[in-house]
Amino acid sequence: xxxxxxxxLIAMAAVCNPCVANSNLCWExxxxxxxxxxxxxxxxxxxxxxxxNDAVNRNRNGTEDVCMMQINSTHFAQLAQWGITRERLLADxxxxxxxxxxxxxxxxxxxxxxxxxGIDWQGxxxxxxxxxxxxxxxxxxxxxxxxxxxxxxxxxxR
Numbered sequence: 001x002x003x004x005x006x007x008x009l010i011a012m013a014a015v016c017n018p019c020v021a022n023s024n025l026c027w028e029x030x031x032x033x034x035x036x037x038x039x040x041x042x043x044x045x046x047x048x049x050x051x052x053n054d055a056v057n058r059n060r061n062g063t064e065d066v067c068m069m070q071i072n073s074t075h076f077a078q079l080a081q082w083g084i085t086r087e088r089l090l091a092d093x094x095x096x097x098x099x100x101x102x103x104x105x106x107x108x109x110x111x112x113x114x115x116x117x118g119i120d121w122q123g124x125x126x127x128x129x130x131x132x133x134x135x136x137x138x139x140x141x142x143x144x145x146x147x148x149x150x151x152x153x154x155x156x157x158r
Contacts, residue, residue, distance in 0.1 A: 026094035030101035036108070040119060041101055043152040044127060045069055047144075053093045066090055069100030103127060119152075121145040 031038035042051075048070035049055035057065040063073045067089040071079075076086060079099065089096045107123035110131050125141025127148075 026097045030094075030098045033098065034101035034105035036101050036104050037119060039155050040124070040148075040152055041069075041097060041104070043148050043155060044100065044104070044124070045097070046151050047148050048128075053096055054090060056090070067096035067099075068093060069096050069103075071096065071099050071103065075099070075103065100127075107131065121149060124148050 027038040027042055030036075031041060045051050045068045048065070049068045051068050053068045055066070055068060055070065057070060059065065059072075065072050066086055071089055073086070079085070079089075084095060084099065089099060104123060104127055107126040108120045110126065111120055111122050122141060122145070125143075125145035128144040129137050129140035131137075
């Protein structure tokens with residue numbers, strides 16, 4: 001059922017964004033590889049960039065977020081080990097989706113959630129607000145995860 005919904009969502013989004021049209025398999029593969037729900041990844045991309053792989057956001061702290069998954073530049077040095085550059089993230093939606101899934105999976109691990117054990121909303125919140133343990137960051141994580149959860153629930157129909 002979820003696979004069908006994802007395909008339908010991607011078909012609708014492709015009308016507005018041709019990059020998404022070719023990425024159906026990418027969402028599924030990234031989700032399977034990193035143990036996260038592809039519809040959740042899609043929901044995060046919707047929240048982060050409205051599924052625009054050319055999205056670039058400059059942050060107040062001097063970092064930037066790129067591609068539809070809004071990968072933060074703090075990850076660039078580590079990604080370079082695997083030949084993934086800022087330019088590749090912006091040019092290849094599949095690479096962007098996979099890196100987003102990697103970031104989300106890393107957040108799940110940070111909070112002690114086992115791979116493939118459902119959605120960890122704290123980890124989803126950390127996708128945007130980081131893992132720093134203070135009340136301001138916790139509030140940012142919660143606001144973000146509630147937004148993503150609302151988008152996700154709309155897609156899965158619950």
